[in-house]
Every structure is written in structure tokens, then in C-alpha cells.
Amino acid sequence: MxxxxxxxxxxxxxxxxxxxxxxxxxxxxxxxxxxxxxxxxxxxxxxxxxxxxxxxxxxxxxxxxxxxxxxxxxxxxxxxxxxxxxxxxxxxxxxxxxxxxxxxxxxxxxxxxxxxxxxxxxxxxxxxxxxxxxxxxxxxxxxxxxxxxxxxxxxxxxxxxxxxxxxxxxxxxxxxxxxxxxxxxxxxxxxxxxxxxxxxxxxxxxxxxxxxxxxxxxxxxxxxxxxxxxxxxxxxxxxxxxxxxxxxxxxLDYNDWNPDTDHRIAKTFNVENFRKNKPVNKAALQEELGLDKDNHVMLIGIVSRLTDQKGFDLIDYMMDEMCQDAVQIAVLGTGDPKYENMFRHFAWKYAGKVSANIFYSDDLSHRLYAGCDAFLMPSLFEPCGLSQLMSLRYGTLPIVRETGGLKDTVEPYNEFEKTGTGFSFSNYNAHEMLNTVRYAERIYYDKKRDWNKMIERAMAQDFSWxxxxxxxxxxxxxxxxx
Missing domain, CATH: 3.40.50.2000 (Glycogen Phosphorylase B;)
Structure with a gap:
């Protein structure tokens, strides 16, 4: 011993x-x-x-x-x-x-x-x-x-x-x-x-x-x-x-972060039944956050400290443009006042489309991971990162920058080989981020079968302790x- x-x-x-x-x-x-x-x-x-x-x-x-x-x-x-x-x-x-x-x-x-x-x-x-x-x-x-x-x-x-x-x-x-x-x-x-x-x-x-x-x-x-x-x-x-x-x-603590047993979410789900049960969480989240109720629109989640390290200057630069697309954006977190106010502004400007929750709630974070379709995490650097592991676990496909732990845990989608568990971009560049978000939108809307297969692979990953x-x-x- x-x-x-x-x-x-x-x-x-x-x-x-x-x-x-x-x-x-x-x-x-x-x-x-x-x-x-x-x-x-x-x-x-x-x-x-x-x-x-x-x-x-x-x-x-x-x-x-x-x-x-x-x-x-x-x-x-x-x-x-x-x-x-x-x-x-x-x-x-x-x-x-x-x-x-x-x-x-x-x-x-x-x-x-x-x-x-x-x-x-x-x-x-x-x-x-x-x-x-x-x-x-x-x-x-x-x-x-x-x-x-x-x-x-x-x-x-x-x-x-x-x-x-x-x-x-x-x-x-x-x-x-x-x-x-x-x-x-x-x-x-x-x-x-x-x-x-x-x-x-x-x-x-x-x-x-x-x-x-x-x-x-x-x-x-x-x-x-x-x-x-x-x-x-x-x-x-x-x-x-x-x-x-x-x-x-x-x-990740796979007991605490388990969509099959999570009492905080509207309806539990697993890799077999997510097609039926995950949309129930999305509808409940849209209702809770005051977003337009629409099961077909792509819902992007962000749960983070709102700081430069997490890539919010890129989001700030592209937020108006992203809001022109057929997406909804739900944010949870606190941090730098300029980013807190930026999200409040866009939640006011695009009511029903953007939800800014400038506080931290563990319970709400679980509901966001369960209810969103994609998760945005464009970090400048990220020693490991846990949010992308949580989103993979809940079948919410991560859109990340290839740095640190994000690069090690999210395999970028390859439409020719039908592989991958999310989407990624390599340079710290706002246009590259936007292009990757839009690429994810295209797969979500035009290749739903590929999207769902990616969810299956994401949920099957083992990042347990x-x-x-x-x-x-x-x-x-x-x-x-x-």
C-alpha cells in the first residue's frame, strides 16, 4: 500500500x-x-x-x-x-x-x-x-x-x-x-x-x-x-x-453530471432516447429564459466567467452579426462589467432571441447544458476546461477554439469521414469563430442525421475521474x- x-x-x-x-x-x-x-x-x-x-x-x-x-x-x-x-x-x-x-x-x-x-x-x-x-x-x-x-x-x-x-x-x-x-x-x-x-x-x-x-x-x-x-x-x-x-x-463527476439521472432538468435523457427527450429540455429552457418558443431554431449556450481569457472579445465583435442568423443565444455567468453589459444590451436589442443571465446558478447551468443544441467556448487559452466536458455529456455539441484542453477533448466534425464530437477553429480570430458557428448551423439545419450521430458520439465519450x-x-x- x-x-x-x-x-x-x-x-x-x-x-x-x-x-x-x-x-x-x-x-x-x-x-x-x-x-x-x-x-x-x-x-x-x-x-x-x-x-x-x-x-x-x-x-x-x-x-x-x-x-x-x-x-x-x-x-x-x-x-x-x-x-x-x-x-x-x-x-x-x-x-x-x-x-x-x-x-x-x-x-x-x-x-x-x-x-x-x-x-x-x-x-x-x-x-x-x-x-x-x-x-x-x-x-x-x-x-x-x-x-x-x-x-x-x-x-x-x-x-x-x-x-x-x-x-x-x-x-x-x-x-x-x-x-x-x-x-x-x-x-x-x-x-x-x-x-x-x-x-x-x-x-x-x-x-x-x-x-x-x-x-x-x-x-x-x-x-x-x-x-x-x-x-x-x-x-x-x-x-x-x-x-x-x-x-x-x-x-468530470459523472454522478453529478448525468443527464439520465439529473433531477435539475425538465426531462432526463440518455444516448438512446435523446431525440425524443432532449427537445423537452429545450422547450422548458426557452420558457424559463423568455426566449421565443421554437423547437426548430438552433439554441447556443454559453456558461462561463465573462473574461478576456474565455474569448469574449471575439463574441463581442461578432454578436450583432450572429444575431442576424436563425439562432438563439443563452448566456449564464458573471465577470468583466463590459461583457456583462454587452450581453444585457443584446438581450434588450434582440428580446426573445438572446437571454442574458448575469449571475451564477449551478441548477440553471445543468438546464442550459441539457436544453441547448450547441455550446460556444472560444477561449484564448484553456488549461483544461470543464464546460466542454459537461456539454459533451449532455449531447450539446461544443464549438471551441483549438487550445489546451479544448483541443484534447473535442474532436472536430469531419463531414466526409462522418467523425467528430463538435466543431473547432484554430486561430484566435473573430471571423474564424463566426465561420465555424455558421458551419455548425448549416449541419444543424441541413444534415440533422449527421448532427444526431455526433450527439451519440459526444455522449459516449468517457471523461470520468x-x-x-x-x-x-x-x-x-x-x-x-x-
Whole structure:
């Protein structure tokens, strides 16, 4: 039996701000329980829902030298779906109203404390991991501290680390002198081939340098980040570590996202009966969103953060033109005010044709995936993306740009070979996007049989966590054996 410890700043169902929480909450329960004892450690935030706080069991506490002071480290735990979760308690650091504060320096101090505490609790909880799987910059100092701790005793020697990058844009950067003061790490670590990047200290870089293996959340993103455009200043390091770098696509919780059992949608459906039952969801969605009731018109869905990264400047540029076509557009999400207002404007201008829902609702997102015909996702970059996996699962054909996880998970339609699970375009260009949307419209209206065959292939894809877990197990085996 091998011991694996996941370290993360968030995890469903305890605390969530983004897709990272889904990965850390879903993946551990799908490992082979005969071979892996996989546990999770995260901060005990004051902003966690009370129902979860009440389930935590106090283990013990001790004091740890950090930032020149003795700091309290409390340890709590709970079990869920057969997985043990540890929580590190310190009210000074984790009492905010959200997991991440607006102050980057404070975030760096808070998560540096977390990284050191993760290693410090191991002898106390009686769980020595063979491998620690670190997620994003908030855990970037764990491989660095581990390197440092090895000088002080046998216990920490031989523990392997994997660093997973969910989004390279976020790196945990602050001036070297301050970070050195906070972390207490010696000068030796603050040089250009270790923690330093462009004269500052960079926590994610430290994790990438010291981890035994580095992963990202899709194969294409792992290739892209070796280039200056996607590399966020670390492309040289990524290229240097390319032998230890791989991409494993995130999975989707196939129990939660299952059109055959989904209680949130008007009528459940599966790959056998979608021709009859999916239109019922479309009619219900048109009714709910105040769109013209017309089962024949093509309904395009968008569920997203409304930001530049997600390609909304392309949509903004082409929205008027798209609205001239025989389509309806339903949007759900919040983000940049200019895009929020853009959709509100078009919902007013094309009432009955465009629906702008400028908020977030998990329930409504399920109904959108179930009721739309196509799903538009023209991202500038997309490490993995989950929305296209949800739309495939619900037989709503994705129209995506070929980047990162979108390229890895959506096979473009080929009308000659009768293959594909969606539509895609390669250049980040508004006209190319519009042409692809119009190509999808043509297939939808003129080749309905081909469209329905594509839905069958889309719904048959397997992007469950079980699939991802097997690939992570292979990676772990390469480091720690059977």
C-alpha cells in the first residue's frame, strides 16, 4: 500500500472558488483503494460552511517556528466518501471572509505558513506519505521546504513530490527579501535557478524546480506552456523540465453530471432516447429564459466567467452579426462589467432571441447544458476546461477554439469521414469563430442525421475521474513503484 497526500488550498465540498476544488475533491476517491491510501490536507478556513466545520474532529496542536515567531498549528480531520481530510488550523491566517485575500503579500505569507505546516504535521498525524501531490502556487513551497527539511532528519528523506499546474497565470510572486523573511529559507534558495524569477521570489517556480514530476491539466496545455505566448514568463523553465512534464486531462463527476439521472432538468435523457427527450429540455429552457418558443431554431449556450481569457472579445465583435442568423443565444455567468453589459444590451436589442443571465446558478447551468443544441467556448487559452466536458455529456455539441484542453477533448466534425464530437477553429480570430458557428448551423439545419450521430458520439465519450485516476496512478508508479 502506497501513501499519497494531496495538498491544496481548496477542495469540494468544503471550500470552492474554482475548478481546482473539483479536482482535489473528486480525484482521491477514484484511486484503487487496494494500492493507494490517498488523503487530503487543506487550510481550516473560518469561511467554511458551518455544516462542515461541525463534522471536524480535533486531533492535536503544536507550535511551529515561522516568520520569526512561534505559530500555533491546530490539526482537525474528517472522513468523506472513504477519504480522510486533514485541516490545518490557525485563526491568524485563515480567518478571512474568502480563501484568498485582495492582498497578494498576505496570501503569500498565509500559504507559506500552510506549506511548512503540511510537512510539520506529518510525524504528529502518523501518516508518512510516499508522495505528496501539490496543486498550484499555494502549495509551491512544499517541495522546497521538503528539500530543506531533509537536512534535519531521516523522516523526510525519500518522499517524492508531484506539482500540478491548474493555471500558470497565477504564480505567487513577491519581492525576494520579504519572502525570504516570511519563509525563513536560507539564501541558497533565492537564486535564478531556484525560487527567483525576474528579481522576485516565485512560489510556483520553486515548486516546479524542486518537484520530482510536473503535470498540467491537459496534454496540449503541457506543450503550449513551453512557448512564450502561453508560458507566462516560465516557458524556459517548462522547456528545461519537459522530460518530467506531462498533461493529464481533468475528469468530470459523472454522478453529478448525468443527464439520465439529473433531477435539475425538465426531462432526463440518455444516448438512446435523446431525440425524443432532449427537445423537452429545450422547450422548458426557452420558457424559463423568455426566449421565443421554437423547437426548430438552433439554441447556443454559453456558461462561463465573462473574461478576456474565455474569448469574449471575439463574441463581442461578432454578436450583432450572429444575431442576424436563425439562432438563439443563452448566456449564464458573471465577470468583466463590459461583457456583462454587452450581453444585457443584446438581450434588450434582440428580446426573445438572446437571454442574458448575469449571475451564477449551478441548477440553471445543468438546464442550459441539457436544453441547448450547441455550446460556444472560444477561449484564448484553456488549461483544461470543464464546460466542454459537461456539454459533451449532455449531447450539446461544443464549438471551441483549438487550445489546451479544448483541443484534447473535442474532436472536430469531419463531414466526409462522418467523425467528430463538435466543431473547432484554430486561430484566435473573430471571423474564424463566426465561420465555424455558421458551419455548425448549416449541419444543424441541413444534415440533422449527421448532427444526431455526433450527439451519440459526444455522449459516449468517457471523461470520468476514473479515467484520469488511472493516468495519475501510472505517474505515481513511475516515482514510487507498486
Amino acid at each position: 502506497k501513501n499519497i497526500l494531496f495538498a491544496s488550498s481548496e477542495c469540494v465540498p468544503f471550500i470552492k472558488t474554482g475548478g481546482l476544488a473539483d479536482v482535489v475533491g473528486s480525484l482521491p476517491k477514484d484511486f484503487d483503494k487496494e494500492k493507494y491510501d490517498c488523503r487530503v490536507v487543506l487550510p481550516k478556513y473560518m469561511c467554511m460552511k458551518q455544516e462542515w466545520v461541525e463534522r471536524l474532529e480535533y486531533i492535536t496542536n503544536f507550535y511551529m517556528d515561522f516568520a520569526g515567531e512561534d505559530r500555533y498549528v491546530g490539526i482537525f480531520k474528517t472522513e468523506l466518501n472513504g477519504v480522510t481530510f486533514y485541516f490545518i488550523d490557525n485563526e491568524f491566517y485563515f480567518s478571512g471572509f474568502a480563501p484568498y485575500d485582495g492582498d497578494p503579500k498576505w496570501n503569500i505569507e498565509k500559504f507559506s505558513f500552510f506549506c511548512k505546516a503540511v510537512l510539520s504535521i506529518l510525524p504528529v498525524i502518523g501518516f508518512r506519505p510516499d508522495l505528496i501531490h501539490c496543486h498550484d502556487w499555494q502549495t509551491g513551497l512544499i517541495p522546497v521546504y521538503l528539500d530543506n527539511f531533509r537536512f534535519f532528519g531521516e523522516y523526510y528523506r525519500g518522499i517524492k513530490t508531484v506539482m500540478t499546474i491548474h493555471n500558470l497565470k497565477f504564480q505567487g510572486v513577491w519581492d525576494t527579501k520579504t519572502v525570504q523573511g516570511i519563509t525563513g529559507l536560507p539564501d541558497y534558495y533565492f537564486v535564478p535557478d531556484k525560487l527567483e524569477a525576474y528579481k522576485d521570489a516565485n512560489m510556483l517556480k520553486g515548486g516546479i524546480v524542486y518537484a520530482d514530476k510536473v503535470t498540467t491539466v491537459s496534454h496540449s496545455y503541457a506543450e503550449e506552456i513551453k512557448t512564450p505566448f502561453y508560458g507566462e514568463g516560465l516557458d524556459g523553465l517548462m522547456a528545461a523540465r519537459s522530460n518530467d512534464l506531462c498533461g493529464i486531462v481533468n475528469g 476514473m479515467n484520469s485516476a488511472r493516468q495519475y496512478e501510472d505517474l505515481y508508479r513511475s516515482l514510487i513503484g507498486e
